Amino acid sequence: MAQPWSPHKVQGLLYNLAIIMASSLYLEDLVHRLLKELLSTMRITRGAFVLITEMGKIYEVMHEGYVLAPEFDEKEIKIFFDQKKTLVFEKLTDSHIKNVMRKLDANVVVNLHTEAEFVGLLILGKKQAGAFYSPYDLQVLDILSPEAAVAIQNARSFEEIRRFNITLEEKIAKATDELRKANVEVYKKNVELAKLGKRLGEANDKLKTLDKLKDEFLSLASHELRTPMTAIKAYLWMVLRGQGGKVTGKQASYLNRAYNSTSHLITLVNDMLDVSRIESGRITLNLGEIKLVQLIDDVVAEITPRATELEIEIAVMPLPSSLPSVMGDYDKIKEVLINLVGNALKFTQHQSGAGFTPKKGKITISFRQNDGMVETSVTDTGVGIKKEDIPKLFQKFIMVGGSEQKALNTQGTGLGLYICKSIIELHGGKIWVKSEGIGKGTSFTFSCPIVKLPS
């Protein structure tokens, strides 16, 4: 037999419910403990908390006393959402609500509201032994509902944070794991690279040693070659001049060829010696002030006989009065200028029939001051250069152009422009070339730094 309600018993129940709400942070634990306490103390057969989301959807149903898990239709239970008071089946007059409650086998429906939002419903079934819900029961439920709503809301928030934390921890663990795997892969690649780097370093050291040996050999061989070659050339010259007796026309022709080949060989040896010195860093510059007027006079004097022979005009543009002197090694800069004018002479000839006949061409030497440098240009009206050949021009042993250019350059070594570039760069200058194409002439320009006067 159920004990009748007494103020003491009501207080005891409310106290127990308050303890449960204060001590349970986990939603499931909170709801089930509240239900159990309510059902056992109020002697109710079954009950369920239907938790609703902000969007009015069922979030979770937690129940006690049901044989089978109760199912609530979202659309049906919406009818309870706007009810401010606790609904008791026996006291209802609205037949629609009564029908829904009958369908749900619910005797009491309590709305759970916080101040800000609707949290859900507490749906309670029949009381044991066919008893009715007393005013005390309803009073307890009225007192409980706002407190339970806040407690459930807190527990839900806690649950969401907990779930979020778990998800976050899982994501961090996954990302850390992926990062570690990536680290391991990068490390393995780095190990391979380090091994490769070590091997390359060793190979590079070997190459450096070999390169040094090659330079030494080249320097020695070239030096040793030059002396006998010069002697051979001198003796050939003497024979050609008839100092060893009369020379027939045929002999003179053969000797001329030998003499020219010897000259070419000496030029090649000299160029190779220059390259060897440049590449091994053994070249030294005898720096000083270079007066361009004197430089041009020397170069023109040296080049004029050959230009006259080829009927090519050498024109020197008037030097601007303000043009300053440049800083450099006089002999080396002169070598560069002679090389460029020599090339211009070579490529301003015109091939015709069996040999070369001079074509009246022109070579112009000009100067301009630009950005702390003096730029010297040698421009010819010769065969020109294809655009695609221009980048190759300053490489070692490269002779560009078609058969015409190659035929004009039989005496070339393919080292001249490489040497020019190296010398100019040693001076801190640049060298470049422009040509509009085949038959449109060529213009080589190099720059040298201006002499800086002490301030």
Add this chain to the structure above:
Amino acid sequence: MDIFAKIAEKIIKEQETIIGPVALEQAKKVAGLKIDWPKHVVVLEGDKKEIIEKLVEQYEYLFGQASVEVCKDAVRGIISKIPQDQMPQFLQ
């Protein structure tokens, strides 16, 4: 120089060729290992065998087994100087 300090130095140096300054950063996290890297001075305070093992584990945690192999390679030349009962786990 203490053989364990030599081992630590060789390991850090070898790791440095692969992962750069990270090698030193990780080594500095090992308790008992005092490093003055510009001078290549390494001092071990405490159980030296354990410190070396922790140094290797530090790299292994981040870079896996490949880093242990690199540590082994780094000390291959001086392994014979380590007393058998003091041999770090990764070298056994």
